[in-house]
Amino acid sequence: MSRAYTLQPDPHLDLVLERVVDVPRELVWTAWTTPEHICQWFCPRPWTVSDCVIDLRPGGVFSTTMCSPEGEQFPNVGCYLEVIPGERLIWTDMLLPGFRPADQGFMTGILTLESTPEGTKYTATALHRDVDARKQHEEMGFHAGWNAALDQLVELVKSF
Amino acid sequence: MSRAYTLQPDPHLDLVLERVVDVPRELVWTAWTTPEHICQWFCPRPWTVSDCVIDLRPGGVFSTTMCSPEGEQFPNVGCYLEVIPGERLIWTDMLLPGFRPADQGFMTGILTLESTPEGTKYTATALHRDVDARKQHEEMGFHAGWNAALDQLVELVKSF
Numbered sequence: 001m002s003r004a005y006t007l008q009p010d011p012h013l014d015l016v017l018e019r020v021v022d023v024p025r026e027l028v029w030t031a032w033t034t035p036e037h038i039c040q041w042f043c044p045r046p047w048t049v050s051d052c053v054i055d056l057r058p059g060g061v062f063s064t065t066m067c068s069p070e071g072e073q074f075p076n077v078g079c080y081l082e083v084i085p086g087e088r089l090i091w092t093d094m095l096l097p098g099f100r101p102a103d104q105g106f107m108t109g110i111l112t113l114e115s116t117p118e119g120t121k122y123t124a125t126a127l128h129r130d131v132d133a134r135k136q137h138e139e140m141g142f143h144a145g146w147n148a149a150l151d152q153l154v155e156l157v158k159s160f
Numbered sequence: 161m162s163r164a165y166t167l168q169p170d171p172h173l174d175l176v177l178e179r180v181v182d183v184p185r186e187l188v189w190t191a192w193t194t195p196e197h198i199c200q201w202f203c204p205r206p207w208t209v210s211d212c213v214i215d216l217r218p219g220g221v222f223s224t225t226m227c228s229p230e231g232e233q234f235p236n237v238g239c240y241l242e243v244i245p246g247e248r249l250i251w252t253d254m255l256l257p258g259f260r261p262a263d264q265g266f267m268t269g270i271l272t273l274e275s276t277p278e279g280t281k282y283t284a285t286a287l288h289r290d291v292d293a294r295k296q297h298e299e300m301g302f303h304a305g306w307n308a309a310l311d312q313l314v315e316l317v318k319s320f
Contacts, residue, residue: 003217004217004218004219004220004259005215005217005218005220005239005257005258005261006219006258006259007221007257007258007259013260016235016309045172055165057163057164057165058164058165058218059164059165059166059241059242059250060164060165075242079165081218081219081241081259082218082219088258090219092259093259094254094255094261094262094265095241095252095254095255095268097165097167098165098166098167098287099164099166099167099241099250099252099268099270099287100167100173100268100287100288101252101254101265101266101267101268101287101288101289101293102254102289103289103290105254105261107261108260108261110259119240127259127260127261128260128261128262129260129262130259130263133261143257148172151252
């Protein structure tokens with residue numbers, strides 16, 4: 001199957017985190033695609049991920065349950081759209097597993113990894129339907145949250 | 161990339177058209193994936209398709225503009241999710257090209273083609289988010305409409 005068509009991010013609609021991290025690309029991929037690892041880094045502490053299910057193929061489930069410090073649970077279910085091992089992962093909560101339309105979808109995520117002399121260029125993009133959804137995501141703390149989660153990922157990967 | 165995960169249709173949520181048609185599988189595929197052919201068969205007459213754009217890869221556009229006998233235009237834009245030439249085509253209007261979340265998505269479509277001694281087993285499935293969406297689609301005339309369009313496809317393919 002040919003590589004998926006992806007957009008250039010639109011600064012009015014999308015949010016992007018781009019950083020170079022000093023860990024190997026393959027380990028970043030492993031941290032993103034293994035449920036027990038996701039539980040350790042995906043949510044900025046003191047929030048946690050209490051449950052994660054992954055079926056790593058287009059249409060396969062990507063589900064995480066986020067858990068507040070008070071113990072309230074927030075399940076999020078979506079599916080993968082593209083899986084290129086070590087290179088690119090695309091998922092959305094607009095579609096449930098098997099591509100069934102979801103009731104309350106919000107975003108499509110694109111993770112791109114490239115090897116660099118320093119380690120890995122890590123680019124995570126959130127695509128939204130409109131300006132309001134982007135704004136809401138930004139105000140929910142996209143930049144601080146996704147940066148803190150990436151710090152946790154790097155810390156975890158260095159402990160492997 | 162591995163083959164996508166697809167569901168067994170759920171009779172409470174989904175609509176299925178299954179027929180054997182006496183034309184070759186490859187030509188059914190061609191009729192489904194060529195804009196000028198789509199314009200000739202995709203909408204039951206006297207409605208027409210006035211415009212069709214196809215970028216045949218995951219994330220690529222699948223757009224059709226349906227046109228009423230009075231000339232009113234109804235654009236529908238979505239993207240492909242899986243493309244296995246001659247075998248299976250999956251698309252949705254829940255996501256725009258490049259997988260951007262859409263504003264008013266409704267369904268995911270799955271076309272499956274199998275060669276049989278008589279020609280082609282043609283299975284077209286519409287996945288919906290809930291019972292109401294399925295009911296609405298059925299009342300819009302899913303069965304009569306998709307059957308009539310398939311008759312037009314067979315007629316067109318026989319004229320090739």
